[in-house]
Amino acid sequence: MEEILIVSNYYPPEKGAAANRIEQLALKLKQNNYTVSVVCPLGNYPKGILFPEYKGKFSVTENREHISVKRLWIYPSVSPNLLVRIVSVLSFTLSLFFYLLFKKTPEKVIVQSPPLLLSFIAVLVLSWKKKKIILNVSDLWPLAAIELNALKENSFSHKSSLFFERFIYKKSSLILGQSNEIISHIHTLFPEKECHLYRNFPDHKISKIELETQEKQPIKIFYAGLLGIAQGVLELCQKIDLNHLNIELHIFGDGAEKKAIETLISNQKQQKIFFHGMMGRKELHETLKTQDIAIVPLKTRIYGSVPSKIFEYSSLGFPTLYLGGGEGATIVEENKIGWVITVGDYGELNKKLISISDLSRLELDKMKKEIFTKTQEIFNLDNQMIGLMKNKVF
Incomplete structure (x- = not known):
């Protein structure tokens, strides 16, 4: 079976839409005869605290539903202190950099973006190694950060993020966009880039409705x-x-x-x-x-x-x-x-x-x-x- 690696900042047992989305992608690839592996941080989301099973560990290799999951060291934090958050982001970024640089990786790799710095590092190393890079873009950063007032326009951070964004689009072999708007934005920067729509569809595995409409209830x-x-x-x-x-x-x-x-x-x-x-x-x-x-x-x-x-x-x-x-x-x-x-x-x-x-x-x-x-x-x-x-x- 053909191998494929997924690089993500979130994966179960972490909860939330991002972790669920990546797990479903991994499981669907597995069902279609790919040998799937995932590299991600030690579980800590959304509270920014390592789950009990990962405390005191530098890295962990797990098997979740026949998918090999490699969890790398991170200094987790959701602190309001900007310096602490930067250290947290850099910790997993460095772990990922050395892992991708020195470990044997499949010829095909899916990279999740955002986080933008994480996807930049992954695309950078994988482009050195001449891998097929499938960039999965779920939100447009830094554009979304500007709209949320998380970044100041034309600041150093904004300009750095724009560089990262253009780099990952340019170096990726092809791009999956979670919306038509994402694809349109990418094509304004790189008109010839191969892009495909990939919606966040669920896989509930149910064939009939299971909801209960209760009488005499609000x-x-x-x-x-x-x-x-x-x-x-x-x-x-x-x-x-x-x-x-x-x-x-x-x-x-x-x-x-x-x-x-x-x-x-x-x-x-x-x-x-x-x-x-x-x-x-x-x-x-x-x-x-x-x-x-x-x-x-x-x-x-x-x-x-x-x-x-x-x-x-x-x-x-x-x-x-x-x-x-x-x-x-x-x-x-x-x-x-x-x-x-x-x-x-x-x-x-x-x-x-x-x-x-x-x-x-x-x-x-x-x-x-x-x-x-x-x-x-x-x-x-x-x-x-x-x-x-x-x-x-x-």
């Missing part, structure tokens, strides 16, 4: 994912108006806003917002069976980004309430899988919630079944992989 809207600044879940909790509505909001996840969200919920007068903490993917999906609608909020509309939650939860049958714009909004509207609200327009959101509150259980159940049936075809990971292999991407 409509349950849920958010599941990272509780970070970019998602704006705290602001959502502050500005959503559920008074006099037959609706509850349930939150699952962890991140920087967790404590503030818990404090807000503990002080609420009407108990209509509930926090459930972080769960593993399987446990979460089991718990979500009694929920009704997935809400996907964004603090800022980021060019190139299409939240994987749109695909993840619509493929289970959930209607999507999307607070965003751009390509994600187009996907929701064109496929009729939910509702789109302008970013930050909570007045529009609260008006929409009034009409959602009036939905009958019969209407909601019908909507779920139609969305499930539709998305089994249009958000199909197997079909996507078959198309990519026909085009000799891997």
Whole structure:
């Protein structure tokens, strides 16, 4: 069987969309007769603390579902101190540099980007070794960092990031873009670069809908994912108006806003917002069976980004309430899988919630079944992989 290596900053047992996405890619390649290996940091995401099984270790080699996973040393941190964060990023970058430089690697390597410095180092070494580099771009950096105010335009960091970005696009053999906007951006820099669309489709391995529409219960809207600044879940909790509505909001996840969200919920007068903490993917999906609608909020509309939650939860049958714009909004509207609200327009959101509150259980159940049936075809990971292999991407 042909070998392929995946370089990623995230991999299970770490939780979140990034780790799930890379694992699904690895498993699909394995199912299609590739010998797959992964190199990543020792598990620490999202809290920036090494998981107990990795503490005191410099590197670990594991076998996860017949995929060899090599975990390299990292000094993990989510500290607000910029110097500490730089040390953390550099620690795994150096580990990866020496690993790729001195270890025998397959002829084909998939490199995940961002993080930008990590992908730069990987592409640099792999280009020296004349490997086929398949760059998997899930977000546009540094453009997204500027839009999130994480970088100051024309600063040294910004200019360095622009150099890294152009370098990895130029040196990659071909590029997988998670959205059409990403591909369009890359083609403005390198018009002749071979690019392919690779959506973050899930692989739930279910053939029939498993959701339970419960009679005589409020409509349950849920958010599941990272509780970070970019998602704006705290602001959502502050500005959503559920008074006099037959609706509850349930939150699952962890991140920087967790404590503030818990404090807000503990002080609420009407108990209509509930926090459930972080769960593993399987446990979460089991718990979500009694929920009704997935809400996907964004603090800022980021060019190139299409939240994987749109695909993840619509493929289970959930209607999507999307607070965003751009390509994600187009996907929701064109496929009729939910509702789109302008970013930050909570007045529009609260008006929409009034009409959602009036939905009958019969209407909601019908909507779920139609969305499930539709998305089994249009958000199909197997079909996507078959198309990519026909085009000799891997």
